[in-house]
Amino acid sequence: MGGGSTVFGKFPERSCEELGGEAVLAAIEDAGIRRKDVQFASCATVFGGYCIGQRVLKEVGITGVEIVNVENACAGGATAFRESWLRVATGQYDVAVALGVESMTTSPMVGKLIEPPADDLEGQMGLTVPIFFALMMKRRMHEFGTTLQQAAQISVKNHRHGALNPYSQYKKELTAEEVLNSRMICEPLTLLQCCPNTDGAAAVVLCASHIAKRYVSKPVTVAASALRSGDYLYRWKDATFSDMSHKAARQAYEMAACGPEDLDCIELHDPFTICELMHYEDLGLCEKGEGGKLIESGATLLGGKIPVNPSGGLLSKGHPLSATGVAQVAESVWQLRGVAGQRQVAGARVALTHVVGGYVAGLESGAVGVHIFKI
Amino acid sequence: MSEEPKEHIPFRKGLFVQEADKAYLIGNRCKDCGQVFFPSRAFCFQCSSQRMETVKLGRRGQLHSFTTSHMASTHFLPPYTVGWIDLAEGIRIFSPIKDTEGQNLQIGMEMGLVIDELWQEGNRRIVGYKYRPIS
Numbered sequence: 001m002g003g004g005s006t007v008f009g010k011f012p013e014r015s016c017e018e019l020g021g022e023a024v025l026a027a028i029e030d031a032g033i034r035r036k037d038v039q040f041a042s043c044a045t046v047f048g049g050y051c052i053g054q055r056v057l058k059e060v061g062i063t064g065v066e067i068v069n070v071e072n073a074c075a076g077g078a079t080a081f082r083e084s085w086l087r088v089a090t091g092q093y094d095v096a097v098a099l100g101v102e103s104m105t106t107s108p109m110v111g112k113l114i115e116p117p118a119d120d121l122e123g124q125m126g127l128t129v130p131i132f133f134a135l136m137m138k139r140r141m142h143e144f145g146t147t148l149q150q151a152a153q154i155s156v157k158n159h160r161h162g163a164l165n166p167y168s169q170y171k172k173e174l175t176a177e178e179v180l181n182s183r184m185i186c187e188p189l190t191l192l193q194c195c196p197n198t199d200g201a202a203a204v205v206l207c208a209s210h211i212a213k214r215y216v217s218k219p220v221t222v223a224a225s226a227l228r229s230g231d232y233l234y235r236w237k238d239a240t241f242s243d244m245s246h247k248a249a250r251q252a253y254e255m256a257a258c259g260p261e262d263l264d265c266i267e268l269h270d271p272f273t274i275c276e277l278m279h280y281e282d283l284g285l286c287e288k289g290e291g292g293k294l295i296e297s298g299a300t301l302l303g304g305k306i307p308v309n310p311s312g313g314l315l316s317k318g319h320p321l322s323a324t325g326v327a328q329v330a331e332s333v334w335q336l337r338g339v340a341g342q343r344q345v346a347g348a349r350v351a352l353t354h355v356v357g358g359y360v361a362g363l364e365s366g367a368v369g370v371h372i373f374k375i
Numbered sequence: 376m377s378e379e380p381k382e383h384i385p386f387r388k389g390l391f392v393q394e395a396d397k398a399y400l401i402g403n404r405c406k407d408c409g410q411v412f413f414p415s416r417a418f419c420f421q422c423s424s425q426r427m428e429t430v431k432l433g434r435r436g437q438l439h440s441f442t443t444s445h446m447a448s449t450h451f452l453p454p455y456t457v458g459w460i461d462l463a464e465g466i467r468i469f470s471p472i473k474d475t476e477g478q479n480l481q482i483g484m485e486m487g488l489v490i491d492e493l494w495q496e497g498n499r500r501i502v503g504y505k506y507r508p509i510s
Contacts, residue, residue, distance in 0.1 A: 115449055121387070121414060122469045125493070125503065126444070126451045134442035135459055142440070142482045184445045232420055234412065234466050239440065239459065 001206055001220045002031025003330025008169040008200035008318035012105040016048040016201070020056030020101035023201035023323075027330070028060075031205035032215040033095060035061050038205075040096040042068045042083035044076030044322035047107035056101060056201075066093075074271070075227070075357030076100060077202070077325020078369025082225045084206050089222070094208045100327070101201035102320035110197075120361040129359050130194060130272070134186035137274040140240045141188070143289070146277060148188055150292035152176040154273040155193050155315055157301050162312025164302075164342040167327075169198050169318030179273075193273040198318030202327035220336045223256035223350075224372035230364035240289075245269075245356060246282035248370040252352070253284075256372040260284035263306060263372075264348035265335050267328035269356045270313040280308070283354060283370075302343060310335065310343045321357075325369055328353035336375040350374050386493055386503035390414055392431065398490045400433035400468075400504060411464045436460035436506065438484045439467055450494040450501075460486055460506050473507035485509045 004026025006019050020043070028035060041062070043053030053067040072079040077100035084096040104110065116123020140146040156176055162168035174192060182192040212219035226248045230236075236243055253259050260283060268283065270276040277291035285306060286294045294300060300308035311317050311331040314324060332351035334340040351373045358366020385391070391400050402413035407424040411432065418425045441458035444451070456472045458480070472480065473489055486506040493503040 121390075123448075124386070124450065125469060126448045126455060126457050126471055127469050128444065128446065128448050130446065131442055131444050131448075131457060134444075135440040135457075138442055139440040139459075139482070186442045186444045186446065188442075234410070234420075237467075239467075 001204065001212070001216065001333055002027050002029070003202070003204045003333045004028070004030055005167050005202040005327050005330050006200050007167050008198050008320060010105050010197070011103070011199045014103065014199065015106070016045065016052060016101045016103050017055050017059045019103060019199060019201040020052070020099055021059040023101070023203040024056060024060050024097060024099060027097065027203035027205050033205055033207070037095045038062050038065060038097050039093040040066045040084060040087050041099060042070060042080040042096070043099040043101065044070045044072065044080035044325070045101050046071055046073060046076060046321045047109060048101055048103065052101060053099065056099060071322070072367045073358030074269070074319070074321050075325060075355050075367035075369045076322035077327065078353070078355045078371065079227060079325070079367065081204065081326055081329050081371065082227050082369060085222050085225055088206050088208050094211055096206050097203055098206065098326055099201065099203040100323035100325060102322050103199045104197040104320065105199050122361055130186040130189055132359070133272040133274050134189045136239050136278065137188060140274065140277070143240055144292065146292045148180055149176060150295055151193060151273040151277065152179040153295045154270065154276045155179045157295065158270060158309050158313040158315040161302055161310050161343055162316025165312050165317060166341070168312040168316055169196060170312070170316045189272055189274070195271045195314035195319040198320040200318060200320035200323045200327070202323045202330050204326055204329050204333065218337060218375055220333050221374045222371065223258070223374045224252035224370070226251040226255065226370045227367060229367055230360065233362055233364060236364045240278065242278055242282045242356070242364070244364050244368045245279055245354060248368045249283045249354070252370040252372050256374070258350060258372065262350050263352050264350050265310055265332070265345040266306065266308045266352045266354070267311060267313070267331050268308060268354040270309060270315050271319060273315070276308065276313070279354060283352070302345065307345045310340065310345055325353070325355040328355060329371065332373045336373055381495070381498055381500045383502050384499045386501050391490060391504045393490045397434065398488045398504070399431035400488065402430055402432050403427045404430045411466050413466060413468055432464045433462050433468070433488050436462040436486050438480060438482055438486050440482060441472060441480050456480070458506065471505045473505040475508060480508065
């Protein structure tokens with residue numbers, strides 16, 4: 001298995017085909033396979049348009065193979081990865097590529113608000129994604145005494161990690177004061193507690209275990225794959241906890257026959273600072289309500305007991321929607337192979353990725369994907 | 376400068392009702408398991424029963440959480456305040472919060488339903504529901 005990624009950032013002059021092609025070629029080179037070995041590809045995009053996989057792959061000499069294009073909002077990358085994994089794991093194909101690509105700056109979305117669908121009652125009444133998470137954060141502050149400082153520390157940590165990652169959109173460390181004093185978006189979430197708009201692509205190569213050693217000496221194994229949709233909001237009583245993430249993680253731990261205590265590094269969904277605090281708890285890294293204490297302890301910083309988002313996460317590395325889930329997998333592959341450079345988690349053997357996607361009226365969220373990797 | 380009185384248009388039909396001085400939301404309840412829905416559903420998502428009855432609800436609730444957005448959304452200019460309200464009928468809904476005139480919002484405070492203008496479209500006032508603290 002190998003991974004490839006473009007640098008994340010704002011590249012209005014670069015097309016989805018160009019971004020995607022760069023990521024695929026990098027992943028193919030990293031995995032040591034030949035282009036003609038690729039038998040299947042799945043590709044995720046939200047704004048990249050139709051036949052995105054074909055449009056990218058024809059630019060890098062891959063044609064005449066089965067290509068499936070998927071969309072699952074921000075969880076699209078995890079969905080594409082799972083799709084390729086299923087094809088290989090069930091023996092249909094030996095070598096597959098999973099790709100996520102997004103160009104936000106050339107999309108119809110650039111500089112615009114996301115228009116809620118006409119039948120989305122809450123969206124019409126003013127609900128936005130930042131509001132949703134600001135409401136959760138306010139509630140957490142009320143129930144658990146989560147502090148603004150603790151939330152700011154998430155952004156400080158992830159920007160510190162991102163500064164070490166050549167693929168990151170932002171390579172600049174921040175102080176908690178800078179985070180808290182940045183422009184107010186939705187009280188108490190400030191601008192530097194929210195992920196940016198990002199262009200980028202990421203790709204990974206998967207192959208059947210019986211031939212993996214032909215290509216790489218230390219192949220990474222997919223130990224678990226879980227993807228599920230969110231439940232009705234009327235059943236989601238606890239707005240300080242991601243029920244769907246908790247359930248997907250439990251499913252993944254069971255499949256991988258491991259628990260949160262066995263993880264060495266994690267890439268999790270941090271579009272807002274509050275999300276990372278909450279996911280510490282629903283992924284089982286700490287008890288409910290203890291997320292604030294976990295970030296304060298330094299355990300999730302590089303060099304800590306369980307580094308979270310060593311890549312910089314969505315907050316610093318950036319969030320090209322569909323590319324994010326694949327980029328998390330590529331990062332995990334590099335971490336487990338020990339080739340993650342300055343952001344390397346020493347001796348990492350088990351990694352988890354987690355991504356949530358899609359505001360859907362009446363549901364907690366559209367989809368959540370959790371994957372566990374071992375070496 | 377007086378203008379012609381503007382036409383009042385409900386934001387959506389069948390979602391709320393103003394009776395004399397009392398406002399209600401309109402939802403439905405499953406006659407078999409008792410689950411309440413707002414807005415109304417064609418059948419019970421909880422137990423799949425089709426025996427649903429229309430209910431008036433939402434006159435009172437408690438503030439579960441709130442925020443002020445400093446970003447615009449489709450119909451609202453910043454800043455605007457919104458929240459989650461835990462209704463007495465046992466469900467939580469999202470709602471705009473009516474100008475609180477300096478009254479500090481606090482989680483857990485008692486809230487009451489009002490029918491009020493949400494936004495204007497040309498000559499029409501689009502009305503819908505909001506909550507405000509009950510002093």
